[in-house]
Amino acid sequence: MPTIHDVAKHAGVGSITVSRVINNSGYLSKETRARVEQAIAELGYVPNTLARSLRSKRTNTLALVLTDITNPFFTTLARGVEDAASKAGYTLIFCNSDESAMKESTYVNILLQKQVDGFLLVPAQSKTTTIELIHSRAVPVVVIDRAVPGIAVDVVRCDSEEGAFGLTRLLLELGHRHIACLCGPKGVSTADDRAAGFLRALRSAGIAPGRDCILRGELSQEGGYLMAQQALRMAHKPSALLAANNFITIGAMKAAQEAGERVPEDIALVGFDDLPAAMVTFPFFTVAIQPAYEMGRKATEILLQRLKSHGAERQHEEVIFPTQIIVRRSSGDSVMGLHPIG
Amino acid sequence: MPTIHDVAKHAGVGSITVSRVINNSGYLSKETRARVEQAIAELGYVPNTLARSLRSKRTNTLALVLTDITNPFFTTLARGVEDAASKAGYTLIFCNSDESAMKESTYVNILLQKQVDGFLLVPAQSKTTTIELIHSRAVPVVVIDRAVPGIAVDVVRCDSEEGAFGLTRLLLELGHRHIACLCGPKGVSTADDRAAGFLRALRSAGIAPGRDCILRGELSQEGGYLMAQQALRMAHKPSALLAANNFITIGAMKAAQEAGERVPEDIALVGFDDLPAAMVTFPFFTVAIQPAYEMGRKATEILLQRLKSHGAERQHEEVIFPTQIIVRRSSGDSVMGLHPIG
DNA sequence: CCACGGTATGGTATCGATACCATACCGACA
DNA sequence: TGTCGGTATGGTATCGATACCATACCGTGG
Numbered sequence: 048m049p050t051i052h053d054v055a056k057h058a059g060v061g062s063i064t065v066s067r068v069i070n071n072s073g074y075l076s077k078e079t080r081a082r083v084e085q086a087i088a089e090l091g092y093v094p095n096t097l098a099r100s101l102r103s104k105r106t107n108t109l110a111l112v113l114t115d116i117t118n119p120f121f122t123t124l125a126r127g128v129e130d131a132a133s134k135a136g137y138t139l140i141f142c143n144s145d146e147s148a149m150k151e152s153t154y155v156n157i158l159l160q161k162q163v164d165g166f167l168l169v170p171a172q173s174k175t176t177t178i179e180l181i182h183s184r185a186v187p188v189v190v191i192d193r194a195v196p197g198i199a200v201d202v203v204r205c206d207s208e209e210g211a212f213g214l215t216r217l218l219l220e221l222g223h224r225h226i227a228c229l230c231g232p233k234g235v236s237t238a239d240d241r242a243a244g245f246l247r248a249l250r251s252a253g254i255a256p257g258r259d260c261i262l263r264g265e266l267s268q269e270g271g272y273l274m275a276q277q278a279l280r281m282a283h284k285p286s287a288l289l290a291a292n293n294f295i296t297i298g299a300m301k302a303a304q305e306a307g308e309r310v311p312e313d314i315a316l317v318g319f320d321d322l323p324a325a326m327v328t329f330p331f332f333t334v335a336i337q338p339a340y341e342m343g344r345k346a347t348e349i350l351l352q353r354l355k356s357h358g359a360e361r362q363h364e365e366v367i368f369p370t371q372i373i374v375r376r377s378s379g380d381s382v383m384g385l386h387p388i389g
Numbered sequence: 390m391p392t393i394h395d396v397a398k399h400a401g402v403g404s405i406t407v408s409r410v411i412n413n414s415g416y417l418s419k420e421t422r423a424r425v426e427q428a429i430a431e432l433g434y435v436p437n438t439l440a441r442s443l444r445s446k447r448t449n450t451l452a453l454v455l456t457d458i459t460n461p462f463f464t465t466l467a468r469g470v471e472d473a474a475s476k477a478g479y480t481l482i483f484c485n486s487d488e489s490a491m492k493e494s495t496y497v498n499i500l501l502q503k504q505v506d507g508f509l510l511v512p513a514q515s516k517t518t519t520i521e522l523i524h525s526r527a528v529p530v531v532v533i534d535r536a537v538p539g540i541a542v543d544v545v546r547c548d549s550e551e552g553a554f555g556l557t558r559l560l561l562e563l564g565h566r567h568i569a570c571l572c573g574p575k576g577v578s579t580a581d582d583r584a585a586g587f588l589r590a591l592r593s594a595g596i597a598p599g600r601d602c603i604l605r606g607e608l609s610q611e612g613g614y615l616m617a618q619q620a621l622r623m624a625h626k627p628s629a630l631l632a633a634n635n636f637i638t639i640g641a642m643k644a645a646q647e648a649g650e651r652v653p654e655d656i657a658l659v660g661f662d663d664l665p666a667a668m669v670t671f672p673f674f675t676v677a678i679q680p681a682y683e684m685g686r687k688a689t690e691i692l693l694q695r696l697k698s699h700g701a702e703r704q705h706e707e708v709i710f711p712t713q714i715i716v717r718r719s720s721g722d723s724v725m726g727l728h729p730i731g
Numbered sequence: 732c733c734a735c736g737g738t739a740t741g742g743t744a745t746c747g748a749t750a751c752c753a754t755a756c757c758g759a760c761a
Numbered sequence: 762t763g764t765c766g767g768t769a770t771g772g773t774a775t776c777g778a779t780a781c782c783a784t785a786c787c788g789t790g791g
Contacts, residue, residue, distance in 0.1 A: 048526060050746090050747055050748085051748060051749095052747080052748095060770075061770065061772075062747090062748080062749095062771090063748095063749080063750095063771060063772080064769085064770060064771075066749060067769095067770090069748095073769085073770090074767085074768050074769050074770080075768095075770090076768085076770090079769080079770080091525060093498065093501050093502055094502055094748075095443070095502065095504060095747050095748065096499075096502040096503045097439045097443045097503070097504055097746085097748085098746070098747030098748035098749085098776090099747080099748050099749070100439050100748090101437070101439045101440050101747080101776050101777065102748050102749040102750075102775070102776050103748080103749060104776075106439070116464065117461075117464060117468075117665065117667065119459075119668075122458065122464075129485075138499060138503075140482060143471075156435065157438075157480060160435055160437065160438040161438045161439070161480075162437060162438065183433060185390075267667070268666065294667050297667060297668070297669075297670055301670065304670075304671075322668055325459065325636050325639060326461070326639070326664055326668045326669075327639075327668075328639055328642045328646075328673075329646075331670075392776090392778085393777065393778060393779095394777080394778095402740075402741085403740065403741040404777090404778080404779095405740075405778095405779080405780095406740060406741075408778070408779060409739095409740090411778095415738095415739085415740090416737085416740080417738095417740090418738085418740090421739080421740080436777085436778075437777050437778065438778095439776085439777075439778085440746090440776070440778035440779085441777080441778050441779070442746095442778090443745095443746050443748090443776090443777080443778075443779090444746050444777085444778050444780075445746085445778080446746075732791105733790105734789105734790095735788105735789090735791105736788100737786105737787085737788090738785100738786080738787080738788105739784100739785085739786080740783100740785085740786100741782105741785100742782090743780105743782090744779105744780085744781085745778100745779085745781100746777105746778090746780095747776105748775100749774105749775085749776085750773100750774085750775080750776095751772105751773090752771105752773090752774100753771080753772075753773100754769100754770080754771075754772095755769085755771100756767105756768085756769080756770100757766105757768080757769105758766100758767095759764100759766090759767105760764090760765085760766105761762100761764090
């Protein structure tokens with residue numbers, strides 16, 4: 048592998064001149080530039096980013112650590128991050144924490160070693176530990192999707208509380224009175240917010256939430272399957288289910304099907320986050336959609352601004368996007384014999 | 390950010406000794422190790438991978454360049470790669486070439502600059518250019534999913550020809566005589582192989598393939614939609630469709646639905662590659678499945694072996710996995726009034 | 732008693748680039 | 762004419778780690 052010195056020798060110039068050609072910086076005569084460029088082409092020279100970054104203290108790399116790379120919501124978000132990053136000349140490294148705080152901290156450590164310029168983080172639990180670690184190295188970080196109470200940090204997320212309120216309200220308006228919420232684990236802010244919005248909607252309709260109306264489980268198909276089974280076995284079976292994410296929705300659908308319950312005729316089912324068009328033959332589920340791509344883009348822009356302004360300590364931002372409710376078949380029509388509220 | 394020298398000073402040892410503690414190499418007394426480890430903890434020292442790699446000429450990083458990160462087939466494959474890589478202590482960098490040879494070469498250049506130790510490549514077209522570039526830098530590379538004729542390189546792929554033969558044979562056995570193949574672009578080896586297997590099955594049944602029975606398009610939902618529309622508008626409308634990948638299958642399904650054709654009653658539809666369980670409520674499509682995860686794992690193992698054996702020029706390997714045909718509803722029952730072959 | 736191998740540690744050069752400073756030419760202007 | 766600023770280029774130190782070699786202690790065996 049030829050180095051910058053080989054190129055310099057070959058072109059008959061100093062290595063610093065080659066550096067100027069590569070980086071398009073400083074003063075350069077047309078002739079020198081041409082000679083250097085020819086030497087680069089002839090030798091097939093590729094600059095060594097490691098050496099460059101070691102000296103310049105900038106890797107031009109951002110890191111995105113998220114919790115589930117198999118979930119289209121996050122891959123769409125990642126796409127938004129990638130597009131914004133590459134437009135600004137940054138490379139992106141993804142890592143998948145699998146909802147595990149341990150994996151998350153392992154990856155963040157590796158990424159710190161790699162000297163990434165900034166972090167985009169979907170925190171596995173809404174804990175501050177990882178963020179504090181990043182802060183302690185004076186690396187900027189923007190948190191996405193989930194709130195992290197108790198620490199000053201930029202956050203881009205969605206209004207989960209309002210989204211859950213809206214979905215629940217929809218079910219109430221259709222006449223449902225007995226609804227179960229299939230929620231993610233405690234401590235994950237989106238799950239907690241959705242539970243809160245659900246409860247607020249019930250109370251706003253004058254309904255006292257039942258003791259077991261909120262179930263907790265994994266944010267996965269398996270989790271949804273288990274929670275739905277549990278809900279369907281309840282003494283007072285709910286007439287509608289609110290699922291906290293797309294995989295839970297699908298798991299719940301499977302459980303309902305196996306139990307011989309038709310959706311939406313026997314039980315209504317609504318959820319959060321769509322599956323992308325490319326994966327779904329017939330859009331069926333009524334959902335609250337979060338603007339995943341836009342969230343990724345916005346978070347990256349904030350991070351890039353932080354990088355530009357460097358030490359200038361601005362106020363931390365919290366950007367909250369609204370959710371959008373899309374009504375499809377799975378919520379069903381009005382429940383007979385019940386008076387819709389509202 | 391503390392450096393290795395800060396740690397050394399703080400622990401009262403030479404920096405090389407700190408290096409030995411970090412890397413667990415060479416001779417070390419228990420007491421020195423303990424003192425150094427304490428210093429590391431007290432200062433919150435994180436080694437700088439850039440500097441380490443610059444000197445040691447190893448980044449412990451592999452690169453995976455694939456053509457469509459939104460396709461579950463490739464994310465599953467990526468998972469196989471990641472698991473095998475991280476088990477061996479390697480970090481993985483993903484890149485998405487979007488089926489564009491230009492993006493592919495851009496990314497490969499960036500990755501070469503980053504001095505990755507090895508490449509796993511799904512070539513956008515079955516061209517040799519990118520592979521030659523990587524070879525010219527003496528970096529090992531394993532090609533996945535697609536054959537690249539005309540160059541000596543390790544390849545891990547599936548028997549697409551046989552898979553397409555099997556699916557077509559299945560349709561023939563069900564009585565179909567007029568089948569269209571919704572294929573990917575020319576020059577992509579999997580698409581070409583699938584077309585070839587399709588033709589071989591027709592000929593083996595004594596059927597002369599019609600002039601337009603093979604359609605070419607993008608490996609996407611949109612591509613499948615357009616090709617299926619075209620097939621459905623043919624003078625002699627096919628009674629069955631063979632789709633070259635999962636997204637094409639879904640696009641074809643949509644087109645059939647819009648044209649008022651029921652699947653499988655009015656037209657049978659079979660394809661390649663499943664969608665993961667987490668995305669599908671009701672498994673419906675008859676498909677030839679490729680062992681994506683296993684392919685990623687195997688390719689990574691071959692790459693890691695190359696890295697270990699370093700310069701030792703072994704013969705290049707070509708590993709070809711079989712496909713597995715899973716019969717579900719979309720292929721339908723025997724076509725009435727036609728005698729199945731076989 | 733000395734040589735030698737195992738153990739433990741350190742000094743210095745080096746990886747490939749850029750930061751910073753120095754140099755030198757040239758025309759313009761006082 | 763001397764100086765000054767713009768242009769063009771190069772030399773040297775340096776980023777933070779490891780490779781390589783050197784050093785020194787210790788016990789053991791001839």
